[in-house]
Amino acid sequence: MSRVDVVNLTKRFGDLLVLDNISFSVGNGEFLCIVGPTGCGKTTFLNSLAHLYDIDAGRITIDGEDVDLQKHSIAYIMQEYSAMSWLTVRENIEFGLKIRKVPKDVMKRNADEAIELVGLSKFADYYPNQLSASMLQRVAIGRAFAVKPDLLLMDEPYGQLDIDLRFQLEDELLKLWQHTHTTVIFITHNIEEAVYLSEKILVLTNKPTTVKAEYSNELPRPRDVTDPAFIDVRNKITDLIKWW
Amino acid sequence: MSSRSISIAGSRTEVVLYAVAALAGFFIVWQLLVMYTAVGMVMPSPIEVVEAMVASCADPIGSKTLPMHILFSLRRVLIGYLLAVLIGIPVGILMGCFQVGEAIIKPVFEIFRPIPGLAWIPLAILWFGIGEESKYFIICVSAAVSIILNTYEGAKSVDPTLVGAARMLGANDFQVFVFVTIPSSVPHIFAGLQVGLSSSWMAVIAAEMIRSSEGTGWIITTGMDSGNTVQILIGMVSIGFIGLILASLLRGLEKKLCTWRIQGR
Structure with missing residues (x-):
């Protein structure tokens, strides 16, 4: 249950600028989904956030303090089985x-x-x-x-699962989140998943990655993926993500 | 490993049956060859060897009975092997876990690695004389190489995802080392211990064949000197069985320590 602020986050690998001056905030107990085109540096972004990578510029704070893994309780759920x-x-x-x-x-x-x-x-x-x-x-x-955890980071945790299992685990996750009021940052390339889960959606651009848009998702819960209002939001996000 | 053979042969009892049948077949073929072909001129039959082995438990070969010879060899192996374990595992971990350790030790190790333990015999004799110490040294050198190598591989091949997961949960370097690196290297370390054990068992024979007045290697060399094929085979069969027993003991220990690898397979 914490507020997370990311200010001017920049990350390079050698000459390759991956994250360019990213800023955003996640409110206390908020569920944020981050979507973006494949290879846009979503995982780099999360790893920087989690301090698994050193960042080149910018600040990441939890409740106003710089992130310190020994002090702040961050949990990270990865794509790979860990x-x-x-x-x-x-x-x-x-x-x-x-x-x-x-x-x-x-x-x-x-x-x-x-x-x-x-x-x-x-x-x-x-x-x-x-x-x-x-x-x-x-x-x-x-x-x-x-x-x-104060903050739960999830990097496409359900990317490798069947669709029915994914739905099931998504519902479980929502239940856990509502039960614990943990702040969640959830990365996915699946727009439907993002719309289904989130309260706020952050759309990233292709490399060098910046924040293209921030969308406040106010669909009532429980959500239905076949509901016209849901499909409308999904289409809006799809339009935002298009880089072609 | 065992699971694969089980899946080919069926149930566990079947595996045992196959093993017994294969061994029985081997000894029957040996016996028949000795009885009915020219092999009999250069080889004693398995029955003769077994009889002589039983007899040598009471009547000494040279100055000692067969069990005493085996105990002498075993003592040498255990001392040399323990030294190798005490040196090998820490060195392997130093190389696998610390970049500085790897940068310093690895080049030196790579030079020593291809030198077989037996090539150390002359130096061992010059340094330690022809007593027990030179035998421990040769055994230790022979076993250490594979222990170092496997421990290094194990420590090196720790899944970075797991290290990342532990770090995210707040683990410091020491905790990552104790709770992730070490346990995930255990299977590799055991593979090294297994290979190291058979190398040291081989090395003791060589060491004893050079100079000693007892041990299984000595049984073989003196058998050769006196043209006594039965005695040579007594030595060889003892080596085979003791080696098998040692390897099984180690495998049993591995099963105990690594239940997680066996369950669910």
Whole structure:
């Protein structure tokens, strides 16, 4: 539950300017989706935000303070499966808590809650190689929510899943978000997904990436992808994203 | 590995049956060759070898019984091998986890790597004499190479996604090392330990064939000197069985430590 401000964020790889002077804000508990053409540097953007990359210029602050991973609680759910294969589901979900040296009883409570929320109670003692793709992604989501993050970053977490699983996990995510009031930044190239999930949509341009538009998505929930109002918003975003 | 063979052969009992049948077949063919062909002129039969092995448990070969010879070889292997483990794993981790470590150690290691353990025998004798120390040294050198190499590969091939995930959860360098790098290298380290163990078992034989008054290698060389094929085969069969037992013990330990790799396969 935090407010995130990004001010003049710039990132280069050598001579290649990837992110050019990006500024935006995400409000406390807001669900922001970032869309943009393929290869526009969405992941670079998130990695910079998460301080996995050093940024060349600009500032990223959480509640007015510069991001510090040891202090701020940021959880990152990636495109790739990031469950530790040598840990059980429970141990994976406890991982962040263990890193943060949370007391044992709190750890157990948070983990139980997160395991329950992502529907893996029956599989708590399974190892990742015994799980399906969607369950692996649930492990990552559970691990993220277990640390009660100030900010949750998600990088096309459902890109590799079937459409019905994706719908299911999207609904679960919305439930988790409403339940925890976590601030979420969610990257996707799927416009429908963005319209379905978000409160605000940030449209990025091709490289060097800048913010092309910010769209406030006020569709009532629960949303229906076949609703004409929904389709209207989707078309608007599609028009904004077009670079051809 | 075992899962693949199971899927070919069917159930676990079938695998065991195949193994027993293959071994029995091997010994039967050996026995028949010795009984009915010219092989009998240069080879004793398996029955003779087994009888002689049983007999040598009570009657000494040279100054010691067969179990004592085996214990002598085993002691050498274990000391040399433990030294190799103590040196190899830290060196491999230094190389795999730290760029400075890699930059400094790797070039030197790459020169030493192709030198077989046996090529160290002359230097070992000059440095440590012909006693036990030179044998430990040769065994240690032979085993260390594969342990270092595999540990290095393991530490190097840690999935960056996992490291990123741990960092995002607030892990510092030390925590990434302890909670991600080490556990994810364990399977590689075990592969190195396995290869290292068989190298050191090979090295002890060579070391004993050069100079010693006991051990399985010594059984073979003295058997050769006296033209005693039964004795040579006693040495060889013991080496085979002990090597097999050591490898199985290590595999058992790996299974215990890496349940996560076995479950669900």
